[in-house]
Amino acid sequence: MTVALGDAHTPLTKMVKDALRQRILNAEFETGARLVEGRISEEMGVSRMPVREALRELAAEGLVKIIPRRGATVSMPAPDQKMELIEVRATLESLNAKLAAKRKDPERIAELQRVLAAGENAIEEGDFSQISAHNDAFHTALGQVSGNATLQDLIRTLRDQTAMLFKQDDPVKVSKSWQEHADILRAVIAGDEELAALLAARHVYNSVDTPEATDEV
Amino acid sequence: MTVALGDAHTPLTKMVKDALRQRILNAEFETGARLVEGRISEEMGVSRMPVREALRELAAEGLVKIIPRRGATVSMPAPDQKMELIEVRATLESLNAKLAAKRKDPERIAELQRVLAAGENAIEEGDFSQISAHNDAFHTALGQVSGNATLQDLIRTLRDQTAMLFKQDDPVKVSKSWQEHADILRAVIAGDEELAALLAARHVYNSVDTPEATDEV
DNA sequence: ATATATCATTTGGTATACTAAAAAATGACA
DNA sequence: TGTCATTTTTTAGTATACCAAATGATATAT
Numbered sequence: 286m287t288v289a290l291g292d293a294h295t296p297l298t299k300m301v302k303d304a305l306r307q308r309i310l311n312a313e314f315e316t317g318a319r320l321v322e323g324r325i326s327e328e329m330g331v332s333r334m335p336v337r338e339a340l341r342e343l344a345a346e347g348l349v350k351i352i353p354r355r356g357a358t359v360s361m362p363a364p365d366q367k368m369e370l371i372e373v374r375a376t377l378e379s380l381n382a383k384l385a386a387k388r389k390d391p392e393r394i395a396e397l398q399r400v401l402a403a404g405e406n407a408i409e410e411g412d413f414s415q416i417s418a419h420n421d422a423f424h425t426a427l428g429q430v431s432g433n434a435t436l437q438d439l440i441r442t443l444r445d446q447t448a449m450l451f452k453q454d455d456p457v458k459v460s461k462s463w464q465e466h467a468d469i470l471r472a473v474i475a476g477d478e479e480l481a482a483l484l485a486a487r488h489v490y491n492s493v494d495t496p497e498a499t500d501e502v
Numbered sequence: 503m504t505v506a507l508g509d510a511h512t513p514l515t516k517m518v519k520d521a522l523r524q525r526i527l528n529a530e531f532e533t534g535a536r537l538v539e540g541r542i543s544e545e546m547g548v549s550r551m552p553v554r555e556a557l558r559e560l561a562a563e564g565l566v567k568i569i570p571r572r573g574a575t576v577s578m579p580a581p582d583q584k585m586e587l588i589e590v591r592a593t594l595e596s597l598n599a600k601l602a603a604k605r606k607d608p609e610r611i612a613e614l615q616r617v618l619a620a621g622e623n624a625i626e627e628g629d630f631s632q633i634s635a636h637n638d639a640f641h642t643a644l645g646q647v648s649g650n651a652t653l654q655d656l657i658r659t660l661r662d663q664t665a666m667l668f669k670q671d672d673p674v675k676v677s678k679s680w681q682e683h684a685d686i687l688r689a690v691i692a693g694d695e696e697l698a699a700l701l702a703a704r705h706v707y708n709s710v711d712t713p714e715a716t717d718e719v
Numbered sequence: 720a721t722a723t724a725t726c727a728t729t730t731g732g733t734a735t736a737c738t739a740a741a742a743a744a745t746g747a748c749a
Numbered sequence: 750t751g752t753c754a755t756t757t758t759t760t761a762g763t764a765t766a767c768c769a770a771a772t773g774a775t776a777t778a779t
Contacts, residue, residue: 296570297763323730332764334551337731341555345562353513354731354770369652373597380593435586439656513732540760549734554761571740571761 297331302339304329309348309359310448316361320349347446367450374443375489378424381440382469382485384431386478393430394474400426401463401470408460416459423466430473452494462492514548519556521546526565526576527665533578537566564663584667591660592706595641598657599686599702601648603695610647611691617643618680618687625677633676640683647690669711679709 305325308314326336340357343349350360362370404419424444428437453459465488472481522542525531543553557574560566567577579587621636641661645654670676682705689698 321730333731334763334765338555338558341558342562345559356731366652369650372601372650373594373653373656376593376597377590380590384589433586433589435583436590439590515732538760550761551733551735572742573761 297335298338298342301325301329301331301335302342305339305343306348306445309343310445312449314359316359316449318359320357320359322356346442362446367447370443370447371450371489371493374440374447375486377436377440377443378489379482379486381428381431381433381436382473382481383478384433384436385427386473386476386481388430388432389473389476390430390432393426397423397426397430397470397473401466404463404466408456408463411456413454413456413459416453420453420462427469427473450494451492453492458492462488465491514552515555515559518542518546518548518552519559522556522560523565523662526560527662529666531576533576533666535576537574537576539573563659579663584664587660587664588667588706588710591657591664592703594653594657594660595706596699596703598645598648598650598653599690599698600695601650601653602644603690603693603698605647605649606690606693607647607649610643611687614640614643614647614687614690618683621680621683625673625680628673630671630673630676633670637670637679644686644690667711668709670709675709679705682708 305320314320320340322333322336322340326333329336340349340351344351344357344360348360349357351357400419400422404416404423407413407415407419424440425437428440431437453462465484469481469484469488472484522537531537537557539550539553539557543550546553557566557568561568561574561577565577566574568574617636617639621633621640624630624632624636641657642654645657648654670679682701686698686701686705689701
């Protein structure tokens with residue numbers, strides 16, 4: 286019984302789950318890789334149960350695929366399923382922006398503007414290390430404005446599921462992306478629901494990491 | 503160790519999950535009721551583990567709420583959360599209809615028409631016992647036409663979560679509802695994406711079981 | 720050499736046992 | 750009589766144990 290992640294007071298399942306999610310999203314486990322309960326539990330120094338539960342929960346989120354009596358693997362969405370995910374995600378992000386534009390709660394908007402500025406700053410200074418954190422922050426803040434918590438949960442899940450499709454490493458694309466954030470924000474502030482919705486949807490499609498940079502569609 | 507649901511070959515977790523879902527949706531457990539692992543496992547004649555997993559899965563679907571060290575309860579969405587759910591569901595059903603109208607695969611459409619006719623028949627004959635089954639069939643078939651499996655999963659989950667808001671017992675409403683189904687289908691067949699989307703969204707809002715029949719909003 | 724049958728190993732499903740947190744009950748004191 | 754401390758009971762979290770299904774390996778027969 287190696288002590289590694291064990292002890293500590295928060296539910297083990299949660300810790301295991303977070304650790305696994307991290308490693309999956311970091312591509313530390315490649316898609317399709319088997320996630321054997323026993324091996325992971327041993328490695329993390331916990332029993333199989335928390336691992337098992339964590340895997341189930343990740344499966345519910347779509348990051349992991351479980352086949353009865355076969356075990357868990359890192360799920361690899363088929364190409365057409367990727368499109369499906371993006372389609373759904375675009376729709377929900379669109380709704381999110383629309384709701385935000387409808388409510389445009391001043392306080393939250395101010396917060397949103399701070400986050401936006403922080404992100405733009407980072408880019409100007411060429412600091413791309415925190416980009417995905419800034420990205421998260423912006424989208425979270427936007428979610429706060431829209432005020433639909435249920436929607437936020439769904440979007441977060443979809444974001445995780447599609448994370449690997451949005452590898453942001455090209456500086457040009459990143460700054461383009463933040464330009465779009467600013468545009469969305471402007472539409473929200475103006476209360477232009479339709480424009481905000483449109484821009485948000487387009488933002489998702491634009492952010493997809495296409496193998497080669499094709500501008501035409 | 504009472505034999506009740508035990509033995510049988512499909513994973514126990516699934517059986518327990520389905521049984522619990524059933525009972526929750528049938529309001530056999532009222533919202534807010536505690537779902538104690540030990541009690542349920544005893545009652546169903548299985549060990550706590552499958553029950554535990556089933557509860558977790560139901561929690562992921564939103565039917566159950568779990569608080570660490572406190573256990574599970576039948577989740578009762580707050581009034582404003584209900585609106586959130588409906589808003590999201592309407593949006594996704596709308597996307598679904600839109601995609602269906604875009605693809606309008608002839609075979610699937612034929613199937614859809616059969617389901618629609620069956621439902622209309624049942625209503626004409628005054629057979630309301632199978633209404634929710636017909637409803638499910640129609641929406642499932644429509645999902646087949648749209649072809650986005652990911653979307654179907656999400657919609658199904660949302661449908662379960664909002665099931666209690668759509669108690670269909672008023673015959674007048676039921677037949678109205680099927681009228682709307684027909685309208686949606688017509689739009690899909692015509693390939694009119696926008697109309698299909700609009701009607702589907704409206705259909706969700708119209709189907710909400712308002713305590714008293716207020717036509718104005 | 721190939722195919723099939725048998726066996727061993729791995730691994731997931733389920734049960735049981737133990738621990739510790741939280742809730743309920745009890746009792747002491749003001 | 751009400752409030753607080755203490756004990757008891759309940760219940761969720763975790764670990765371990767066992768079984769059975771699935772997979773891979775080996776041997777045997779054709």
